[in-house]
Amino acid sequence: xxWLIPVLIVLALVVIVGIYLWATYNxxxxxxxxxxxxxxxxxxxxxxxxxxxxxxxEAVKGYxxxxxxxxxxxxRARAETLSASxxxxxxxxxxxxxxxxxxxxxxxEAYPQLQASQNFLQLQQSxxxxxxxxxxxxxxxxxxxxxxxxxxxxxxxNLFARNLGFHEREFFEVIDGAAISEPPRVQF
Numbered sequence: 001x002x003w004l005i006p007v008l009i010v011l012a013l014v015v016i017v018g019i020y021l022w023a024t025y026n027x028x029x030x031x032x033x034x035x036x037x038x039x040x041x042x043x044x045x046x047x048x049x050x051x052x053x054x055x056x057x058e059a060v061k062g063y064x065x066x067x068x069x070x071x072x073x074x075x076r077a078r079a080e081t082l083s084a085s086x087x088x089x090x091x092x093x094x095x096x097x098x099x100x101x102x103x104x105x106x107x108x109e110a111y112p113q114l115q116a117s118q119n120f121l122q123l124q125q126s127x128x129x130x131x132x133x134x135x136x137x138x139x140x141x142x143x144x145x146x147x148x149x150x151x152x153x154x155x156x157x158n159l160f161a162r163n164l165g166f167h168e169r170e171f172f173e174v175i176d177g178a179a180i181s182e183p184p185r186v187q188f
Contacts, residue, residue, distance in 0.1 A: 021160070024151075024157055024161075025164060027151065028148070028151060028152070028157075028161060028164070028166045031144065031147050031148040031151060032148060032166065034144045034147075034148075035141065035144040035145055035148050035169055038137065038140045038141035038143075038144045038145075039087070039141055039172075041137040041140065041141070042090070042134065042137045042138060042141055042172065044137075045130055045133045045134045045137050046081055046082070046084075046090070046134065047082070048130050048133075049081075049127060049130045049131070049134065050078050050081055050082050052123060052126050052127055052130065053074060053075075053078045053127075054075075054078075055123055056104070056120075056123045056124070056127065057071050057074055057075065057104070059114070059117065059119055059120045059123055060104060060107060060108050060111075060114060060120070062114075063108075063111040063113065063114040067107045070100070070103045070104055070107050071104075073099075073100040073103060074097075074100040074101065074103070074104050076096075076100075077093065077096040077097040077099070077100040077101075078097065078100075080092075080093040080096055080097070081093040081094065081096075081097050086170065087141075087169075087170040087171060087172040087173070088170055090172060091172060091173050091174045092174075094174045095174045098174070101127075105124075108120070108124075138172050141172050142171050142172060142173075145169045145170070145171050145172075146171075148166075148168070148169055149168045149169065152166055152167070152168055153168070
């Protein structure tokens with residue numbers, strides 16, 4: 001009968017550790033899925049913006065055909081954004097696209113008749129709306145990454161989380177902060 005108490009204590013400890021591991025594993029899976037979903041939301045918004053840019057370029061081209069370098073830069077930056085495969089590449093591409101958009105909007109400012117065009121104004125508003133959605137998606141993604149990375153790094157999770165296949169994720173940060181320090185100026 002004396003051996004029963006230590007066995008019950010060990011059994012209770014094993015059950016407690018098992019429940020802890022089960023709960024922690026499930027929460028890590030949930031956080032991982034949330035980060036994947038948030039990244040998917042970002043790529044949807046980046047694709048939406050990329051789909052709007054050719055229309056905006058065409059609208060501006062009609063008024064400023066001699067600004068070929070600006071159009072080429074926007075097109076190149078758009079392609080770079082679409083081909084980015086992860087947060088680090090997307091951050092670099094985002095900085096390049098923001099610079100190119102600043103140039104495009106600067107060209108548009110020189111043409112008052114373009115700024116009066118209803119099509120141009122709608123495209124501009126759609127891009128501004130999409131930029132807001134990208135920022136919201138980015139904050140949601142980075143929040144999920146923060147939660148996941150924290151859960152992986154805290155003790156005792158750091159002892160077994162990596163062995164279960166969970167790894168820290170990268171934040172979506174624009175690499176060239178100066179490129180986006182000022183948003184594109186849109187004047188009507």
